[in-house]
Amino acid sequence: MNDTHTMNMVFSIRGLQAGYGQKSVLHDVSIDIPPRSITAIIGPSGCGKSTFLRCLNRMNDLTPDFYVRGKVMHRDEDVYGQSVDVTHLRRRIGMVFQKPNPFPKSIFDNVAYGLRIHGMRDQKKITEKVHDSLVKAALWDEVKDHLAMPALRLSGGQQQRLCIARTIAVAPEVILFDEPCSALDPVSTRNIENLIVHLKKDYALIVVTHNLQQAHRIADYVGFFHMGRLVEFGAMKQVFEESTHQLTRDYVQGVFG
Amino acid sequence: MNDIYRHQNEPWWVRRASGIDQVVRYAGVLSILFGVVVLVVLFGQALIEGFPRLQLEFFTSFPSRIASQAGILSAWVGTIWVIVLCALMAVPLGVMTALYLEEYSSRHLLSRILEINIANLAGVPSIIYGLLGLGLFVRLLALGRSVLAGAGTLALLILPIVILATREALRAVPHSLREGSYALGASRWQTIWHQVLPAAFPSILTGIILAVSRAVGETAPLIMIGALTYIAFLPQSVRDPFTVLPIQVFNWVSRPQQAFTANAAAGVVVLLGITLTINAVAIWLRHRYQQKI
Numbered sequence: 430m431n432d433t434h435t436m437n438m439v440f441s442i443r444g445l446q447a448g449y450g451q452k453s454v455l456h457d458v459s460i461d462i463p464p465r466s467i468t469a470i471i472g473p474s475g476c477g478k479s480t481f482l483r484c485l486n487r488m489n490d491l492t493p494d495f496y497v498r499g500k501v502m503h504r505d506e507d508v509y510g511q512s513v514d515v516t517h518l519r520r521r522i523g524m525v526f527q528k529p530n531p532f533p534k535s536i537f538d539n540v541a542y543g544l545r546i547h548g549m550r551d552q553k554k555i556t557e558k559v560h561d562s563l564v565k566a567a568l569w570d571e572v573k574d575h576l577a578m579p580a581l582r583l584s585g586g587q588q589q590r591l592c593i594a595r596t597i598a599v600a601p602e603v604i605l606f607d608e609p610c611s612a613l614d615p616v617s618t619r620n621i622e623n624l625i626v627h628l629k630k631d632y633a634l635i636v637v638t639h640n641l642q643q644a645h646r647i648a649d650y651v652g653f654f655h656m657g658r659l660v661e662f663g664a665m666k667q668v669f670e671e672s673t674h675q676l677t678r679d680y681v682q683g684v685f686g
Numbered sequence: 687m688n689d690i691y692r693h694q695n696e697p698w699w700v701r702r703a704s705g706i707d708q709v710v711r712y713a714g715v716l717s718i719l720f721g722v723v724v725l726v727v728l729f730g731q732a733l734i735e736g737f738p739r740l741q742l743e744f745f746t747s748f749p750s751r752i753a754s755q756a757g758i759l760s761a762w763v764g765t766i767w768v769i770v771l772c773a774l775m776a777v778p779l780g781v782m783t784a785l786y787l788e789e790y791s792s793r794h795l796l797s798r799i800l801e802i803n804i805a806n807l808a809g810v811p812s813i814i815y816g817l818l819g820l821g822l823f824v825r826l827l828a829l830g831r832s833v834l835a836g837a838g839t840l841a842l843l844i845l846p847i848v849i850l851a852t853r854e855a856l857r858a859v860p861h862s863l864r865e866g867s868y869a870l871g872a873s874r875w876q877t878i879w880h881q882v883l884p885a886a887f888p889s890i891l892t893g894i895i896l897a898v899s900r901a902v903g904e905t906a907p908l909i910m911i912g913a914l915t916y917i918a919f920l921p922q923s924v925r926d927p928f929t930v931l932p933i934q935v936f937n938w939v940s941r942p943q944q945a946f947t948a949n950a951a952a953g954v955v956v957l958l959g960i961t962l963t964i965n966a967v968a969i970w971l972r973h974r975y976q977q978k979i
């Protein structure tokens with residue numbers, strides 16, 4: 430792997446180890462995440478998918494006893510470097526959670542929140558950005574007439590799209606999704622999937638999912654984790670259909686999971 | 687068919703559960719009734735006894751040796767002075783302390799010890815706070831028997847309650863809310879200010895108001911620091927002497943003349959009225975706030 434290759438990657442991770450206190454969760458994970466693509470992270474429950482994802486935007490800093498070793502590069506910046514401004518980093522690496530977690534505010538304020546905390550004051554610009562983000566998140570048509578409504582009154586699927594909209598609003602380069610559809614019905618799931626595929630042209634997307642069909646439908650690349658190790662990483666077709674690893678083959682065929 | 691079969695095979699304690707349910711339900715209703723009845727009887731009796739005295743002059747007159755001319759002007763004005771000052775001291779201090787303990791301090795031994803101590807302080811008899819106030823405010827800081835000393839003493843008294851209530855409220859804010867904010871690149875303070883505090887606000891407010899309404903009724907610590915029982919002027923500054931409603935009531939009750947008992951009863955009605963009003967405002971504010979979300 431040469432240097433220009435690494436430079437083009439959104440993330441290049443080398444020898445990542447992580448865990449909580451005495452418990453080590455990730456062992457020696459190395460992976461390169463390409464830009465403008467969808468990378469699905471699959472693997473049995475408890476294998477460390479969420480832990481891996483939360484290492485990328487330093488969300489785990491908030492967890493007591495968490496530790497991390499190894500190198501996580503985002504473009505040419507060391508994510509765990511001394512001089513990193515974590516708030517700035519998290520703005521550029523957005524995250525959408527398993528359970529939709531809109532703020533107990535209006536729909537408008539949910540999307541405007543990120544803009545405001547990053548110092549945007551111009552009301553016209555905020556309104557414009559909120560509009561753009563809601564359009565991009567495929568939610569605008571459903572909410573344009575009641576932007577002042579409390580976000581908690583939206584349906585689960587709408588709430589999740591709102592969470593995506595507020596993430597888009599602060600203009601990240603990458604969006605991390607931790608099982609974004611597992612709390613949703615099939616129709617909402619399809620909506621979110623279509624949206625994720627659509628967002629691919631502007632962002633790098635990393636999606637943790639338990640749903641193998643979903644990974645099959647949307648992913649360009651797939652990483653398969655097992656007991657804290659990255660067993661395999663490659664193009665979706667290759668992992669699902671031509672894998673040479675017994676573990677991967679068993680998992681994608683549903684032998685265990 | 688299936689249902690009947692299951693019913694017959696349930697162990698005895700499952701079948702008994704509905705019986706226990708009934709017992710618990712009636713016990714609960716009785717307990718509530720007991721509390722309500724006691725309160726109503728107390729309030730009713732005070733109202734009947736004190737009603738003739740509840741005229742406008744009662745609120746606009748200073749205390750007097752003649753029962754029919756005595757009023758609670760200095761007492762209710764003093765109560766307002768002391769309570770407002772007390773809240774101004776205890777609320778910011780208590781909320782900031784709770785914020786620090788809950789959001790900033792790492793969960794180390796020291797903060798655990800602090801936590802246990804604060805919980806214990808909330809249970810210390812109020813007369814002890816009177817002693818503390820006497821030593822600290824009246825003597826050491828040489829504030830004398832002033833409004834400031836009284837408010838300070840009561841602020842110490844309710845500080846642990848405010849801290850505990852605020853911590854509970856902060857703890858009840860779901861973690862997912864904080865994560866949502868951090869994930870957008872918010873700093874710790876932005877997350878606290880824009881998400882955590884607004885979400886915890888109704889509960890914090892309730893805690894504060896309960897603490898303040900406790901301070902309204904406190905007598906012992908104020909007697910301890912030497913609040914006067916007979917004051918025929920209004921405090922002009924925080925350095926002036928003062929009296930408060932419960933002390934005035936206490937003073938009248940301890941007089942031998944029958945006529946003063948009516949005054950005391952009227953004072954009790956006013957005191958209860960203030961406390962109930964404060965609580966009603968708390969409920970109303972909370973309700974209004976929750977509807978906005």
Ligand SMILES: Nc1ncnc2c1ncn2[C@@H]1O[C@H](COP(=O)(O)OP(=O)(O)OP(=O)(O)O)[C@@H](O)[C@H]1O
Pocket residue numbers: 449452454472473474475476477478479480481492
């Ligand atoms: N805050 C924490 N403290 C201690 N251990 C944790 C913590 N979070 C996760 N773990 C442990 O780390 C391991 C990996 O958890 P993680 O959430 O990353 O798994 P996952 O692959 O996302 O699982 P799932 O598919 O069920 O979401 C688990 O064994 C879990 O018990």
Ligand SMILES: [Mg+2]
Pocket residue numbers: 478479480607
């Ligand atoms: Mg997970």
